[in-house]
Amino acid sequence: MVVAVDGVPVKTNTEMTREVAKAQAGDTIRLDVFRAGKEREVDVKSGTRPAEDQLALNGGQGQDQDDQDGPSGGTERQSAPGPAVLGMQLAPLNAATRGEFNIPDSVKGGVVVRSAKSTCDVSGDNCLQRGDVIVQAGDREVASAGDVSAAVSQWKKAGRTSIPLGVRRGGQTTAFVPIKIEG
Numbered sequence: 001m002v003v004a005v006d007g008v009p010v011k012t013n014t015e016m017t018r019e020v021a022k023a024q025a026g027d028t029i030r031l032d033v034f035r036a037g038k039e040r041e042v043d044v045k046s047g048t049r050p051a052e053d054q055l056a057l058n059g060g061q062g063q064d065q066d067d068q069d070g071p072s073g074g075t076e077r078q079s080a081p082g083p084a085v086l087g088m089q090l091a092p093l094n095a096a097t098r099g100e101f102n103i104p105d106s107v108k109g110g111v112v113v114r115s116a117k118s119t120c121d122v123s124g125d126n127c128l129q130r131g132d133v134i135v136q137a138g139d140r141e142v143a144s145a146g147d148v149s150a151a152v153s154q155w156k157k158a159g160r161t162s163i164p165l166g167v168r169r170g171g172q173t174t175a176f177v178p179i180k181i182e183g
Contacts, residue, residue, distance in 0.1 A: 003039065006031035020046070026143065043090075047144045048122035085152060086179055087117040090145035093133060107168050110135035112146050126175065128167060135174055136166030156181050
């Protein structure tokens with residue numbers, strides 16, 4: 001349960017939401033949480049919540065599964081997979097995913113491909129794989145799975161059948177892979 005946001009005590013989900021909303025996307029927020037009988041501080045990075053229609057398309061994935069207690073954030077859930085996008089499960093690029101996939105600190109921004117189901121370029125070659133870091137989707141830089149999802153939606157609305165994803169593998173230079181947009 002969240003008991004304070006950036007040192008401001010909160011008693012309800014509404015109070016917590018108001019305090020979190022004061023942060024800009026990318027800001028670090030300090031949460032005082034009460035878990036397993038202990039109070040502790042957890043730093044989380046603020047992001048942008050996907051639009052409701054996008055959450056619905058993803059079966060509600062990415063929503064906080066513990067709403068009655070507020071967000072749990074912190075290192076215990078930071079590497080949990082985000083919403084499925086183009087057949088991929090994406091996770092934030094953070095210390096946990098860097099360690100898990102051996103991603104060098106020189107790779108900045110982006111999201112990590114946790115799993116990819118038949119996500120190959122339009123020619124059927126150049127498949128994305130676990131540990132790839134998506135740093136760009138179409139013409140936008142990405143910092144979250146929601147950014148990738150929003151770019152895909154934008155390109156799909158524009159009638160495009162594929163979207164170029166800027167991908168870094170093993171810390172190497174970004175390669176652009178045109179991925180087919182299904183449906």
